[in-house]
Amino acid sequence: MNVIVTGAAGYIGGQTVLALSAAGYRVIGVDRHMPSMSIRWAMDDFLVSDFAETNCLHLIARAQPVAIVHCAGTSLVGPSILDPSTYYENNFVKTKYMLDYLVENKLTDIKLIFSSSAAVYGEPVMLPCSEEDPPMPISPYGESKLMVEFMLQAYHHAYNLKYTAFRYFNACGADPEARHGQAPGATHIIARILESVRDNREFVLNGTDFDTADGTCIRDYVHVEDLAQAHVLAVQQDVIGIFNLGTDQGHSNKEIIDMAKSVTDREVAVSTGPRRAGDPAQLTASPARWSDDTGWKPQFTLRDIVQHAWTWYTQ
Numbered sequence: 001m002n003v004i005v006t007g008a009a010g011y012i013g014g015q016t017v018l019a020l021s022a023a024g025y026r027v028i029g030v031d032r033h034m035p036s037m038s039i040r041w042a043m044d045d046f047l048v049s050d051f052a053e054t055n056c057l058h059l060i061a062r063a064q065p066v067a068i069v070h071c072a073g074t075s076l077v078g079p080s081i082l083d084p085s086t087y088y089e090n091n092f093v094k095t096k097y098m099l100d101y102l103v104e105n106k107l108t109d110i111k112l113i114f115s116s117s118a119a120v121y122g123e124p125v126m127l128p129c130s131e132e133d134p135p136m137p138i139s140p141y142g143e144s145k146l147m148v149e150f151m152l153q154a155y156h157h158a159y160n161l162k163y164t165a166f167r168y169f170n171a172c173g174a175d176p177e178a179r180h181g182q183a184p185g186a187t188h189i190i191a192r193i194l195e196s197v198r199d200n201r202e203f204v205l206n207g208t209d210f211d212t213a214d215g216t217c218i219r220d221y222v223h224v225e226d227l228a229q230a231h232v233l234a235v236q237q238d239v240i241g242i243f244n245l246g247t248d249q250g251h252s253n254k255e256i257i258d259m260a261k262s263v264t265d266r267e268v269a270v271s272t273g274p275r276r277a278g279d280p281a282q283l284t285a286s287p288a289r290w291s292d293d294t295g296w297k298p299q300f301t302l303r304d305i306v307q308h309a310w311t312w313y314t315q
C-alpha cells in the first residue's frame with residue numbers, strides 16, 4: 001500500500017507523512033529539499049526532485065501507489081502578486097504535467113489528493129464559507145489553486161481521475177509529539193507571535209480597525225495533525241470532490257495574542273501596523289461536507305495548537 005507524498009519535507013506534507021506511516025502505509029516522499037531526520041524515518045523512500053520531473057513521474061508508474069498526496073506548492077499570497085508566473089508554473093502547470101502523465105499511462109486509479117486553499121474564496125460572500133459559494137480568488141496564488149481544482153473536476157469527468165481537493169483554512173500548531181512543525185520564519189500569525197516571544201522581539205499586529213468585535217481579523221485555525229488525519233481518511237475512503245478543512249470557529253488576532261500569553265506565561269510585546277493588502281476581516285469555514293462524508297472531526301483546541309507550537313519552537 002504505497003502512498004506518494006509530494007512536498008514531504010514541508011509543514012503539512014511532513015505531518016501527513018507521519019500520519020500515513022502510523023496508519024500502516026508505505027510512504028514515498030518527494031520534495032525539492034531534504035526533509036529533517038525527524039520525518040525522514042517515517043518514509044520508506046525519498047526522492048529529492050521536482051515533482052514534475054521525469055524521474056518523479058516514472059517513480060509513480062513504478063510504485064503504483066494507491067494515492068498521491070500532492071502538497072508540493074508555493075504558497076505566499078504577497079509574493080504571488082509580485083511574481084505570478086512562478087505561482088502559475090509551480091502550482092498549476094506542473095500539476096497538469098503530473099495529471100497528464102497519470103492519464104497517458106492509464107494510472108487514473110491512483111487517487112490524487114490535492115492541497116488547495118481558502119484563498120480560492122477571496123473576499124467571502126457569506127460566512128462560514130461553504131463549498132457551494134462562488135470562488136473568487138484575489139491573488140495569483142488563490143487563482144493557481146482554483147485552476148487546479150477546475151482541472152481535477154474536468155479530468156474526473158473526462159478521464160475518470162479520482163481526486164479529493166482540500167481547501168485548508170489556517171493550518172497551525174505542530175506535531176503533538178514535537179517531531180515536526182513549521183520551518184523558522186513562517187509568515188503565519190501563531191508562528192510570528194511565538195518566535196517573537198521566544199526571541200524577545202516585538203510582534204507587529206497588522207490592522208486593528210476591521211469590522212469585528214475587537215477590531216482584529218478573525219480566522220479559522222485548524223491543527224496540522226487534524227489536517228494530516230483528513231488526508232489519511234482521503235486515502236482510505238472513496239470520496240471524490242472539493243472539501244473545506246476548517247473548524248467552523250473563528251478566533252481574532254487579539255485572542256491569539258491572549259492565548260500565546262497564557263500558554264507561554266510571558267508578555268507579548270505588540271506594536272500595531274497597517275492592514276495587509278487583501279486581508280478579509282473574517283474567514284471561517286464549515287467542514288460539514290467532509291465531516292458528513294468521512295466522520296472527520298477536528299480534535300485539537302486553540303490552546304492545544306498554541307501549546308504544541310510553543311513546545312516545537314522552544315524544545
Ligand SMILES: NC(=O)c1ccc[n+]([C@@H]2O[C@H](COP(=O)([O-])OP(=O)(O)OC[C@H]3O[C@@H](n4cnc5c(N)ncnc54)[C@H](O)[C@@H]3O)[C@@H](O)[C@H]2O)c1
Nearest residue numbers: 007009010011012031032050051072073075115117168171
Ligand atoms: N500552511 C497553510 O496554512 C496552507 C493553507 C492553504 C493551503 N496550503 C497549501 O498546502 C500545501 C503545503 O503547504 P505547507 O504549509 O506545508 O508549505 P511548505 O512550504 O511548508 O511545504 C511545501 C513543500 O513543497 C516543496 N515544493 C514546492 N514546489 C515543489 C516542486 N515543484 N517539486 C517538489 N517539491 C516542491 C517545498 O520544497 C516544500 O518543502 C501547499 O501547496 C500550500 O499552498 C497551505
